[in-house]
Amino acid sequence: MPAQVDLILRGGTILTLDRDLRVLEDRAIAIDGGRILDIFDPRAKQYAARQEIDTANCILMPGLINAHSHLPMTYFRGLADDLPLETWLRDYIWPLEAKLMKHEFIGQAALHGAAEMIKNGITQVQDMYFDMPAIAAACSQAGLRAIIGEAVLEGNGSAEQARPALGEKVLELRQSFAADPLLDFNLAPHSIYACSEKTLVQVAKVAAEHGILLHMHLAETRGEVRDCLKEHGLKPVHYLQKVGILELPAVYAHGVWTDPDEIGLMAANPASVAICSDSNLKLASGILPLAEYQRQGVNLCFATDGVASNNNLDLLAEIDLTAKLHKALNSDPAFLPAARAVQMATLDAAKALGVADRRGSLEPGKDADICVLSLAGLECQPVYNPYSHVVYTLGAKQVRDVVIAGEIVLRQGRLAKVDEAELVETAKSWKQRILKELG
Ligand SMILES: [Zn+2]
Incomplete structure (x- = not known):
């Protein structure tokens, strides 16, 4: 009698991202209890599966990890483009957020974002925003794995009143959502410019005391560095x-305006950088010194940032853009080869989030977070190098199936747990309310 398992993905090209970066053909992945039980040759071994997906003519890879985003900003897509970051934040985003920060808005916008991430092949996100319970509920509903951090900043009460209770809040949330294996919570001091020194010291203390991962914006613009030097002399x-x-341990989003000396310091500490090329280019913030980060050995991963500054959640496009941009900048087509870029989007991102023992590669014992890319279209054939395909050829359009924690959340391009048409209608209705708020 073959052993019974929950799910089998049969066939295709498997990018394991394991230690030897093995690429396996004509294998099957047996999934049980949310984890990968076995990657096997179906001609030699059998399992009885409750569910099965035929993944022949597909690439199977570890789900993409989006290391920095603001899920509820999906409803601000394209609202205020072609503006300087400062104007964009102060005249549009922050006033709107002040008016709309209600549970209903955040919950619905986050659900839209979570569903959209899944359609982009993302299986885990690290998010920073407000109202963590609303975002947690949204991710849980869509089936997206998430580490959610409440943005701590001065002026809205999150820093001043909550400062001593920051750690307890994270622990409380972990406890109240403990039944959902998809969710975790961390601390997200927004940035140097949005937090006082006192707040940052307190956040560091709390994070150290409870072993909580930190998530923060860093050196996104030149102005930020100038102000930091002026205010703190550093x-x-x-x-x-x-x-x-x-x-x-911390994940820093952007890291655009850091010098070699600072990068050396980051390399000597448990710091990872989430590269947000699309957002940095669109807001003309700059281009991070990727070659220097690599040279000094800083752990790097990719992120979309919020939809308001991107304007999509297409992480595959982000990888493609970053690879090409830095090849050109370094005048070297061999810079950041495709396999390396795929590793950064999966295993290195898992390292950044402190979950590399559980995610980031397809190996028995790891969580079954898997992205299945279709190779059926004209634009996908022929295939000589699957890594090259993932980075330069395939995009969100080819994301066919997504499995998170062993559950099929996207099947043949259709969301399994949420109604996409309903999400589209809800987004349209929020547009009217947002325009009214803007006056
Ligand atoms: Zn951001």
Whole structure:
């Protein structure tokens, strides 16, 4: 009698992203209890599966990990484009957020974002926003794995009133959502410019005490570095060292305006950088010194940032763009080869989030978070190198199936847990309310 398992994905090209970066053909993946039980040769071995997906003519890879986003900003897509970051934030985003920060708005916009991420092959996100319970419920409903951090910033009460209770809040949320294996919570001090020194010191203390991962914007613009020097007499990374954050495991979004000296400090600490090329280009923030980060050995991964500054959640496009941009900048077509870029989007991102023992590669024992890319279209054939395909040829359009924690959340391009047509209608109705708020 063959052993019974929950799900089998049969056939295709498997990018394991394991230690030897093995690429397997004509195998099957047996999934049980949310984890990968076995990757086997179906001619030699059998399992009885409750469900099965034929993945012949597909690439199977670890689900993409989006290391920095703001899920509820999906409803701000295209609302205020072609503006400087400062104007964009102060005249549009922050006033709107002040008026709309209600449970209903955040919940619905986050659900839209979570569903959209799944359609882009993303299986885990690290998100920073407000109202963590609303975002958690949305991710859970869509079936998206998430680490959610409440943005801590001065002026809206999140820093001043909550400062001593920051850690307890994270622990409470972990406890109240403990039944959902998809969810985790962390601490997200927004940025150097949005938090006081006192707040950053407190956040560092709390994170160290409870072993909580930190998630923060860093050195996104030139102005931010200038202000940091003016106010604190230090460059951003040195300032983070002073307040006690740098020595703690953290994911820094952007990291555009860091110099080699700061990058060296980051390399000597448990710091990862989430590259947001699309957002940085659109807001003309700049281009991060990727070659220098690599040279000094800083862990790197990719992120979409929020939809308001991107304007999509297409992580595959993000990888493609980043690889080409830095090849050109370094005048070297061999810079950031495709297999390396895929590794950054999966295993290195899992390392950044402190979950590489559970995710980031397809191996027995790891969580069954899998992205299945179709090779059926004209634009996908022929295939000589599957890594090259993932980075330069395939896009969100080819994301066919997505499995998260062993559950099929996207099947043949259709969301399994939420009604896409309903999400589209809800987004349209929010547009009217948002325009009214803007006056
Ligand atoms: Zn951001």
